[in-house]
Amino acid sequence: MNEQQKITIVQNIMNANDGLAEQNRQNLLSARLFSINIMASPGAGKTTLIEKTLHAFTPSHRVLVVDGDIATTYDADRAAAAGAKAIQINTGGDCHLDAMMVSRALSQTTLSEYDLLIVENVGNLVCPANFELGTYKNVLVASVPEGDDKPHKYPGMYRGVDVVVLNKIDLLPYVDFDSEFFSKGLQVLNPNVEIIPLSCRTNEGLEKWFGWLNKEMDIFKKETS
Amino acid sequence: MNEQQKITIVQNIMNANDGLAEQNRQNLLSARLFSINIMASPGAGKTTLIEKTLHAFTPSHRVLVVDGDIATTYDADRAAAAGAKAIQINTGGDCHLDAMMVSRALSQTTLSEYDLLIVENVGNLVCPANFELGTYKNVLVASVPEGDDKPHKYPGMYRGVDVVVLNKIDLLPYVDFDSEFFSKGLQVLNPNVEIIPLSCRTNEGLEKWFGWLNKEMDIFKKETS
Numbered sequence: 001m002n003e004q005q006k007i008t009i010v011q012n013i014m015n016a017n018d019g020l021a022e023q024n025r026q027n028l029l030s031a032r033l034f035s036i037n038i039m040a041s042p043g044a045g046k047t048t049l050i051e052k053t054l055h056a057f058t059p060s061h062r063v064l065v066v067d068g069d070i071a072t073t074y075d076a077d078r079a080a081a082a083g084a085k086a087i088q089i090n091t092g093g094d095c096h097l098d099a100m101m102v103s104r105a106l107s108q109t110t111l112s113e114y115d116l117l118i119v120e121n122v123g124n125l126v127c128p129a130n131f132e133l134g135t136y137k138n139v140l141v142a143s144v145p146e147g148d149d150k151p152h153k154y155p156g157m158y159r160g161v162d163v164v165v166l167n168k169i170d171l172l173p174y175v176d177f178d179s180e181f182f183s184k185g186l187q188v189l190n191p192n193v194e195i196i197p198l199s200c201r202t203n204e205g206l207e208k209w210f211g212w213l214n215k216e217m218d219i220f221k222k223e224t225s
Numbered sequence: 226m227n228e229q230q231k232i233t234i235v236q237n238i239m240n241a242n243d244g245l246a247e248q249n250r251q252n253l254l255s256a257r258l259f260s261i262n263i264m265a266s267p268g269a270g271k272t273t274l275i276e277k278t279l280h281a282f283t284p285s286h287r288v289l290v291v292d293g294d295i296a297t298t299y300d301a302d303r304a305a306a307a308g309a310k311a312i313q314i315n316t317g318g319d320c321h322l323d324a325m326m327v328s329r330a331l332s333q334t335t336l337s338e339y340d341l342l343i344v345e346n347v348g349n350l351v352c353p354a355n356f357e358l359g360t361y362k363n364v365l366v367a368s369v370p371e372g373d374d375k376p377h378k379y380p381g382m383y384r385g386v387d388v389v390v391l392n393k394i395d396l397l398p399y400v401d402f403d404s405e406f407f408s409k410g411l412q413v414l415n416p417n418v419e420i421i422p423l424s425c426r427t428n429e430g431l432e433k434w435f436g437w438l439n440k441e442m443d444i445f446k447k448e449t450s
Contacts, residue, residue, distance in 0.1 A: 042266045042379060074377065125267045126320035126352070143268075150268060153296060171396065
């Protein structure tokens with residue numbers, strides 16, 4: 001297989017994914033279901049952030065969580081225990097969710113029965129950035145112990161997201177993390193993106209995250225009414 | 226493209242990689258150059274572990290570092306500053322190193338001039354596990370703030386490595402990390418693998434890592450003499 005054939009195959013896969021993502025987007029809009037795709041490195045705190053969000057947003061909101069993992073149902077179990085309807089996708093080794101996997105998961109339920117869809121992607125700072133799922137907003141969870149150089153080193157991920165949650169700020173006294181260097185790296189790639197520093201351990205900053213989510217849900221409701 | 230065509234393409238890519246990895250392995254054996262492939266999540270501490278290793282092993286050993294990154298030359302710059310000959314591979318978006326990239330990097334220098342080759346893979350707990358590079362040993366750097374569930378959730382990576390460095394143990398008092406749960410998850414996948422807990426920040430445990438490296442280099446020297 002030569003380089004041109006490889007490029008053609010990759011383009012075919014990406015085009016097929018984009019088409020399915022657009023279908024998901026239309027289905028979610030029709031159901032007036034606001035949706036976010038949460039991406040992060042392994043262990044940045046996606047699942048814990050989702051748990052905290054569920055405790056704040058249920059039962060007043062009806063929340064659907066779609067959990068992508070290579071193995072285990074740990075994350076879906078935690079989401080279900082925290083009050084959501086949870087659907088597990090085991091990617092069987094794949095390093096990211098794609099629009100087809102999400103489409104299949106969403107077909108298992110009635111979208112109009114929910115107010116908020118949270119898709120938890122596979123823990124990976126590279127591949128998920130290349131696969132649109134059709135969600136309304138893309139969220140990146142960064143974490144303090146990962147280091148302040150990550151926007152510089154993973155530009156594809158940091159460039160494409162709508163908001164950056166910086167988790168584990170309770171660890172700032174114990175690690176070398178230059179918040180200004182982190183912010184500067186991010187600003188170059190994604191000039192107007194909001195950074196929400198918080199700690200899922202101490203709950204500091206969580207209100208700001210809930211505020212962002214409420215604000216975006218309100219905007220979405222107005223746009224789809 | 227149907228599922229069978231996709232599987233065939235993936236198999237062709239993997240077979241091509243395995244062939245090149247075997248060539249790298251033979252080249253390194255001929256040059257009697259002991260080599261490790263260091264893999265980890267983004268921010269687990271690969272680069273800092275390499276810096277500490279270089280401070281301990283140079284100039285008494287001649288060390289070659291091959292650094293894989295999606296963007297920037299930060300890691301190669303740090304390795305060079307710490308006393309190694311450093312070659313940067315920018316993968317241009319690819320989420321892992323492959324045997325071809327390493328082959329190209331190694332062809333830029335004379336392998337027999339070095340005692341130790343350290344390959345620093347792209348920060349990713351999924352894809353690098355599927356691409357043999359031809360190195361003699363595979364090293365995984367896990368870190369305490371990533372969480373104790375990672376062997377359970379990323380079995381492909383934890384199954385295939387020869388040693389697990391558990392970095393950032395200085396953060397144990399500040400996070401929820403059950404060492405027994407971590408070890409149990411690892412033992413199931415990789416029963417005899419050694420775990421080396423350490424902190425690159427406080428230097429605790431580093432001597433054990435240096436000991437492992439010295440021991441393996443000695444075994445390699447005897448086997449290739």
